[in-house]
Amino acid sequence: MKRTRVAFAAIAAVGALTLAACTAEPGDTGDDETTGAEETTDDGGGGQEGTIRIGIKFDQPGLGFQDGAEYTGFDVDVATYVAEALGYTADQIEWVETPSANRETMLEGGQVDMIFATYSITDTRDEVVDFAGPYFVAGQDLLVRADETDITGPDDLNGKNLCSVAGSTSAQRIQDDFADQVQLIEQPGYSECIQYLLGGQVDAITTDDIILAGLAAAEGSGAMVVVGNPFSEENYGVGLPPGSDQCEPINEAIQAMFDDGSWEAAIEANTEGTGFTPNADLNPPELRECAAS
Ligand code: GLU
Numbered sequence: 001m002k003r004t005r006v007a008f009a010a011i012a013a014v015g016a017l018t019l020a021a022c023t024a025e026p027g028d029t030g031d032d033e034t035t036g037a038e039e040t041t042d043d044g045g046g047g048q049e050g051t052i053r054i055g056i057k058f059d060q061p062g063l064g065f066q067d068g069a070e071y072t073g074f075d076v077d078v079a080t081y082v083a084e085a086l087g088y089t090a091d092q093i094e095w096v097e098t099p100s101a102n103r104e105t106m107l108e109g110g111q112v113d114m115i116f117a118t119y120s121i122t123d124t125r126d127e128v129v130d131f132a133g134p135y136f137v138a139g140q141d142l143l144v145r146a147d148e149t150d151i152t153g154p155d156d157l158n159g160k161n162l163c164s165v166a167g168s169t170s171a172q173r174i175q176d177d178f179a180d181q182v183q184l185i186e187q188p189g190y191s192e193c194i195q196y197l198l199g200g201q202v203d204a205i206t207t208d209d210i211i212l213a214g215l216a217a218a219e220g221s222g223a224m225v226v227v228g229n230p231f232s233e234e235n236y237g238v239g240l241p242p243g244s245d246q247c248e249p250i251n252e253a254i255q256a257m258f259d260d261g262s263w264e265a266a267i268e269a270n271t272e273g274t275g276f277t278p279n280a281d282l283n284p285p286e287l288r289e290c291a292a293s
Helices: 010-016 018-022 036-040 074-085 100-108 123-128 169-178 190-198 209-219 247-259 262-271
Strands: 052-056 064-067 070-072 093-097 130-138 140-145 161-165 183-187 204-208 224-226 234-240
Touching: 052 074, 052 100, 064 074, 074 093, 074 130, 074 247, 074 262, 100 123, 100 234, 123 130, 130 209, 130 247, 140 169, 140 190, 140 209, 161 169, 161 190, 169 183, 169 204, 183 190, 190 204, 190 209, 190 224, 204 209, 209 224, 209 262, 234 247, 247 262
Parallel strands: 052 093, 161 183, 161 204
Antiparallel strands: 064 070, 130 234, 140 204, 140 224
């Protein structure tokens, strides 16, 4: 595996062309004279020019979180590992906010090269975008105020007000399975739901357990608890533009992250102190076959 690094001052000039460069597929080194066309189909491990635009959440502590110029969380760690395997240094990553409702459109419209944003692989989404992975399995759960003891699962939501996020599988599942029984309030992001829960306008928030655990821990007062009764399986995929040729190299990178221990270390580091216990005893999920591009 060749890992030719492009270390020219010319990179600075290329930086000015970042926007143009970013429209290329991440593994496409184009006319890169240092690595040669052949290597672009190799493993993508050669140094890449320009930047790679990676979509994440900005408001999900422990998963995808922006604090000034700092980006942290499990999605950020997996994305950084994968980007490095594709030949991009951490400095070449441009983090872009991809709210739940905008993910497909942002991939289709070429605003991001790939998305690591608690993005469940579903049949409906599979029809419009491509996915690598999955790299994690979460489960939909409920977050309630600590003094709210009569909600122990989705069947207890009769007559309750529930907050979730537009464009998420969580809101969709509630609409499909519980719409007659609950009043669903949809927000652009889960952090907005927290204000509704703390303010008493809703009785619960629903989304993936790992997201809820991170939100509750970050709020810090112990005022909210995750019910701990997951009722779905959410396979987090790497969202890719339709027809992408990057699924295979990304899956190779994810497999390497599973194998060398850094995947497990990333989960532990990012969920520490949140009380989150992963569904499957921290066994990495099996990667899917990539769709033919
Ligand atoms: N994993 C679910 C989804 O992709 C919920 C989390 C989210 O909205 O990002 O819709």
